[in-house]
Amino acid sequence: SRLREETRAGIKPPVDLLCCMNNYQVVWSRQDGIVHEVDWKALGVPALAYLSDVAAPYIEVNTRPFIYNTKLLKEADIPRKHEDLLHPKFKGRIVAPASPSIFPFLVPAMGEEAALDFVKRLVEEQKLVLVPTFADTRQRVTNGEFLVGYGSDVADLSKKGAPSATAPLKHGGVPAGLVVVKNAPHPAAAQLLAYFLTSTPEGEKAAEEILEYTKPRPGDTDVVVVDSQWFIQHGKRLTELFKNILKL
Numbered sequence: 001s002r003l004r005e006e007t008r009a010g011i012k013p014p015v016d017l018l019c020c021m022n023n024y025q026v027v028w029s030r031q032d033g034i035v036h037e038v039d040w041k042a043l044g045v046p047a048l049a050y051l052s053d054v055a056a057p058y059i060e061v062n063t064r065p066f067i068y069n070t071k072l073l074k075e076a077d078i079p080r081k082h083e084d085l086l087h088p089k090f091k092g093r094i095v096a097p098a099s100p101s102i103f104p105f106l107v108p109a110m111g112e113e114a115a116l117d118f119v120k121r122l123v124e125e126q127k128l129v130l131v132p133t134f135a136d137t138r139q140r141v142t143n144g145e146f147l148v149g150y151g152s153d154v155a156d157l158s159k160k161g162a163p164s165a166t167a168p169l170k171h172g173g174v175p176a177g178l179v180v181v182k183n184a185p186h187p188a189a190a191q192l193l194a195y196f197l198t199s200t201p202e203g204e205k206a207a208e209e210i211l212e213y214t215k216p217r218p219g220d221t222d223v224v225v226v227d228s229q230w231f232i233q234h235g236k237r238l239t240e241l242f243k244n245i246l247k248l
Contacts, residue, residue, distance in 0.1 A: 003181060004032045013181045016190035019213075021062045022174040023228040024235065026054040029179055036180040036187055043191060049198040054228050056177030057198040060213035063173040063223055064105035067154045069141050071163040079167050082110060082118055085148060091126050095137050096150040098130040100243035104235055105172035108224040112238070120245050130246065138164070156212045166222075173216065173223045174231060 003013055013034075020026045029035050040050060040057055051058045066085070068078060079085050085094060096102075106115040122128040131137055134152040141149040142157060142164045154164040178194040180187050196203035197211075207213045216223045 003029075003034045007032070007034045007182060013184055015181055016184040016186045017193055018179050018181050019059055019176055020056070020179060021176050022231060023051050023054045023056065023177050024174065024231040026051070026056045026177040026179055027228060027232060034179075034182050036182045036184060038180055038191055038194075040194075043195055045195060045199050051175055051177045051228075054177055056179055057194045058175055058215075059178050059194075059198055059207060060176045061173040061215050061223065061225055062176045063153055063171055064102045064151050065153055065171040065222070066167040066169050067138070067141055067149045067152070067164055068167050069144055069147055069163055070165050072144055072147055079148065079169060082106075082169055086118075086121055086126060090147060092129070093147040094122060094126055094150070095129045095131055095140050095146040095148070097134050097137050097152075098132060098246070098248055099134075099151065100246055100248055101235070101239045102151045103242035103246075104231070104238035105174075107234070107238060108172040108226045108230070109170035116241060116245065119242060123245055123247070128246075130248075153214070155214060168222060170222055170224055173225045174228070175225065176213075 003015075003018065006013060018029065018034075020029055026035075040055065045057050049058050050056075066079065077089070103115070103119055106118065110118060129146065131140065137149040138152050138154055138157065140146050142154070142162045148167070153166060154162065155166065157164050178198065180190045180194070184190055197207045198204070216225060
């Protein structure tokens with residue numbers, strides 16, 4: 001949003017390379033006029049590292065999973081299907097950001113009708129608590145204020161020893177792409193960095209270990225990855241439906 005507004009105001013951007021957290025945001029960024037177009041194929045980005053439907057290098061999959069406190073939940077109590085979260089023991093102990101745009105990620109995993117009903121029950125029966133940010137959600141699960149949180153991965157916190165983990169529940173994910181920002185101070189360097197992070201073994205390792213970007217690996221069964229067109233077609237409509245359910 002900041003880049004869009006500053007671009008419209010003619011202000012030179014403060015960054016060179018932008019990670020669009022969903023590939024449909026690549027499309028919207030291009031529509032907003034903040035993308036410096038690059039022929040990534042000519043630069044050498046291979047097919048496996050290229051999101052052809054949005055013409056951007058593929059950096060990660062952005063997911064919206066459920067997380068839980070590993071100290072407070074015994075192995076037998078870890079939710080393994082979404083219906084488990086409707087158990088009375090979780091009433092008032094589930095937290096999520098007040099952001100209706102994250103809830104459509106449940107639809108690819110559950111189906112639209114089931115996802116809408118599930119969130120309605122979270123609100124009405126389980127008294128889902130909404131907090132301002134993703135960071136609040138992660139922190140309140142980690143410190144034990146809540147048993148379960150929704151909307152943000154905690155792999156980075158888990159690596160640092162925090163008592164939190166991702167619940168083994170199916171959740172939606174969308175590939176994220178990199179774009180060079182229009183009028184960027186160093187567009188050539190941005191292109192080379194994007195190539196390095198997405199198209200070389202050393203860069204992919206750095207993206208995972210330093211930037212903490214992740215991609216589903218072969219055999220992963222929890223993440224249902226959808227393409228940009230699905231979210232472009234359904235995202236805004238579903239967001240409005242979940243916004244009404246959440247009373248936002």
